[in-house]
Amino acid sequence: MKVLFVTHYSQNGGANNELLWLASELKKRGYNVYVALPKSGAFEERLKAAGIQYQIFGYRRWITTIPQKKNPISRIWEEIRIYANNRNKANEIASYAKENGIEIIHTNDSLTVVGCKAASIAGIAHVWHLREFLEEDYSRTIVFSERYIQKWFAKSDRIICISDAIKAKYQSRFVRDNWCKIYDGIIIPQCHWINSKKQIGDTMRLLFLGGTNEGKGFSDLIKITGVLKKRYGIPVQVSVAGNCSRKGEYKRIIQECGVEDSFVFLGFVTDVNKLFQQTDIFLMLSRLEAFGLVTVEAMLGGAVVVGNNCGGTKEIIRHGSTGFLYEEANIDSAAELIKKIWDGEFDLDRIRQQAFEYAKSNFCIEKTAECIEQEYKNILSERASS
Numbered sequence: 001m002k003v004l005f006v007t008h009y010s011q012n013g014g015a016n017n018e019l020l021w022l023a024s025e026l027k028k029r030g031y032n033v034y035v036a037l038p039k040s041g042a043f044e045e046r047l048k049a050a051g052i053q054y055q056i057f058g059y060r061r062w063i064t065t066i067p068q069k070k071n072p073i074s075r076i077w078e079e080i081r082i083y084a085n086n087r088n089k090a091n092e093i094a095s096y097a098k099e100n101g102i103e104i105i106h107t108n109d110s111l112t113v114v115g116c117k118a119a120s121i122a123g124i125a126h127v128w129h130l131r132e133f134l135e136e137d138y139s140r141t142i143v144f145s146e147r148y149i150q151k152w153f154a155k156s157d158r159i160i161c162i163s164d165a166i167k168a169k170y171q172s173r174f175v176r177d178n179w180c181k182i183y184d185g186i187i188i189p190q191c192h193w194i195n196s197k198k199q200i201g202d203t204m205r206l207l208f209l210g211g212t213n214e215g216k217g218f219s220d221l222i223k224i225t226g227v228l229k230k231r232y233g234i235p236v237q238v239s240v241a242g243n244c245s246r247k248g249e250y251k252r253i254i255q256e257c258g259v260e261d262s263f264v265f266l267g268f269v270t271d272v273n274k275l276f277q278q279t280d281i282f283l284m285l286s287r288l289e290a291f292g293l294v295t296v297e298a299m300l301g302g303a304v305v306v307g308n309n310c311g312g313t314k315e316i317i318r319h320g321s322t323g324f325l326y327e328e329a330n331i332d333s334a335a336e337l338i339k340k341i342w343d344g345e346f347d348l349d350r351i352r353q354q355a356f357e358y359a360k361s362n363f364c365i366e367k368t369a370e371c372i373e374q375e376y377k378n379i380l381s382e383r384a385s386s
Contacts, residue, residue: 059090116155226259
């Protein structure tokens with residue numbers, strides 16, 4: 001089977017990581033995989049290394065900023081530009097698909113419609129993978145009307161939601177029963193193993209991978225650390241990885257909480273698994289996480305996960321069995337839970353081991369690919385019988 005993936009960007013990142021893992025796994029299963037890119041970028045090198053064919057088409061995303069959509073003049077001009085670009089580029093992609101015998105076009109995210117348009121022009125199947133909340137996590141919104149969005153979602157043969165949280169976000173736009181839920185998966189090396197016997201030392205080591213991103217819960221992190229130190233007297237070291245360029249904006253609240261000496265800003269880190277192995281608790285504080293592959297990575301890396309009981313996070317963690325969930329957006333609940341861990345109220349060796357086994361069984365790329373492969377077969381069968 002020949003499949004063409006369409007991505008909204010050409011750099012490395014979460015959605016493209018998943019695309020590459022899935023495409024590589026499908027390739028192992030005998031699929032011929034192609035990728036459409038909007039422009040040149042760093043992701044090209046990884047596609048080349050994986051032996052995956054790609055083509056640059058220069059298409060635009062169908063999203064805009066929220067203020068721009070609220071401005072009628074700006075919105076109309078943006079609609080015109082995107083519509084004209086996508087009409088031309090969809091024709092180019094459709095021609096490319098026909099020339100290469102593509103059977104399915106698989107759009108890898110919710111930020112572009114051009115793949116669905118191309119599939120419609122070429123008369124072939126289309127799969128749409130929804131991964132983002134957009135307004136809540138990207139501060140972006142689809143520029144077109146709800147009616148226009150519903151029209152193209154309805155044209156897709158299958159819409160894959162990566163979590164129940166994503167399904168709930170987009171459900172009002174599904175005008176027919178063409179959706180399913182398939183969790184993302186990651187590559188788990190054969191040698192991947194954890195030290196389930198590691199002990200918490202004299203200082204509680206916390207890890208946060210959201211950088212100084214407010215949407216990922218950085219303010220909550222500061223407040224939780226303050227409660228742990230002031231109310232409970234727990235010595236804490238917090239390692240913050242990711243984009244930390246805005247840490248100066250939080251100087252005042254860090255001082256107010258009395259945690260200036262507790263934070264270590266690491267910036268971008270290449271070997272995240274090493275951090276998981278060195279930390280006691282990984283904190284997933286995002287108030288609206290679409291899924292959270294990093295949570296899965298933490299479970300595989302041997303960190304005890306404490307997560308916000310919302311979004312995709314609550315679908316990954318089994319409270320008290322594979323990690324812990326605190327009351328949604330409740331600082332005191334999070335701090336109290338961490339204190340109980342510090343006080344030794346839980347068998348952490350058991351939780352680490354169970355988390356590892358659960359993540360390995362449920363969130364591996366092989367399982368994701370198997371589910372998607374079945375949907376591909378179902379789609380082609382449905383088309384053949386219609």
